[in-house]
Structure formats: C-alpha cells, structure tokens
Amino acid sequence: QKEVEQNSGPLSVPEGAIASLNCTYSDRGSQSFFWYRQYSGKSPELIMSIYSNGDKEDGRFTAQLNKASQYVSLLIRDSQPSDSATYLCAVIKGSQGNLIFGKGTKLSVKP
C-alpha cells in the first residue's frame, strides 16, 4: 500500500462547478497535510495546509481532514479553466519534515 494515494483522474468538471479531490494516507503518525497545485512543466505551488480535523477554507478552496479515516480532501468551488492542473496531496509524518506525495489527480475544468 502506498503511503499517500490519490485517484489519478483525469477529473473533468464544467466551469462553475465544485471539484472534489480526495486523498488517503496509510500512516496514522502523519501530522501535517498539504495540497499543492502543479501546472504542466512547472513546480508544485502550495494551495492549502491543514493540521487538525475539520475544514479549513481559503477563498474558493476548502481542505477537509479526517484523521480517524486517514482521509484528506480538497474542494474547489466555482471551478475555473485556470484551475486545470494536477493536484498533489502531501503529508509529513516525522521530525525530518520531508513531504510524502501522492501521484496527483489531474483536474480539467471545461469552459
């Protein structure tokens, strides 16, 4: 079982819709959770971080964390074509602080 799993997609949503991206992780010792956005050929860009159970909202983005289910999600409201990218879920589980990434979910927002 991979440490961080994501559905690779592609996930296609119409413009203006809500995009829902999901991620599960295997290690209950994971303590910090991140969503990065990566455009083709570019480096990852931080979208959200979340550390405690519940929801965290930032503009059109909402991250949700459920440690009991070892599940973290990202909702993108009012999706725009510019949101089309690969979304990477990442966790930190140890003191060294390195990120453990999933393979990413490719999101396509159709005009």
Next chain:
Amino acid sequence: DTGVSQDPRHKITKRGQNVTFRCDPISEHNRLYWYRQTLGQGPEFLTYFQNEAQLEKSRLLSDRFSAERPKGSFSTLEIQRTEQGDSAMYLCASTPWAGQETQYFGPGTRLLVL
C-alpha cells in the same frame, strides 16, 4: 528575489557524464530539501539539510548522487555517471526553520539523459 531559485532550468547530457545542479533557497531559510519527480509521479524525497548539515538521505540517493550545502546557504546536487533512468525534474524546496513545515519549491531543473 523572494523565491527559491534553481540553475540550470534544463540540462541535456549524454549517459555517463556528470552533472551538477544548484539551488538557492529563500534568504535565511534553514532547511533545504531535494526531491525528484518523474513523469506521472509525485515528487520523491532525496535528501535534506538543516543549515550546512545533511541530516537525511533517501534510499533513492544512490552512491552516484552527492549533495552539499556549504556555509548553509546554496546547495548543489551532483550526479556522477548519469544513466537514462536519472532523467527527471529535480526540485529544491526550503523552509524557514525546523517545525515550520510549509515548503516553498523552486522552478526545478529538468534533466534529460540521452
């Protein structure tokens, strides 16, 4: 410049050659991480530095790979005797201090080994 910078942005080399990449972290960021990303995969951790000390190396970092961070500022990643399997994007990230976990990535160096 307020971001992490990497040089070169692209590198094409022949199998068996040595290559060196440079990363300049955000000023006064103490932790510096190297990752490698191949097509269709998420970035994978290679190694990290706390100031000038290299504290952890992944099993992905074979003996052909070496990294340094002299004086705790910029870092270099060298690959000796490159192989086609080394073709990837090499990413550098930095954080201000241990315990501040948000990592800021540089633009990456894309390596192609022919």
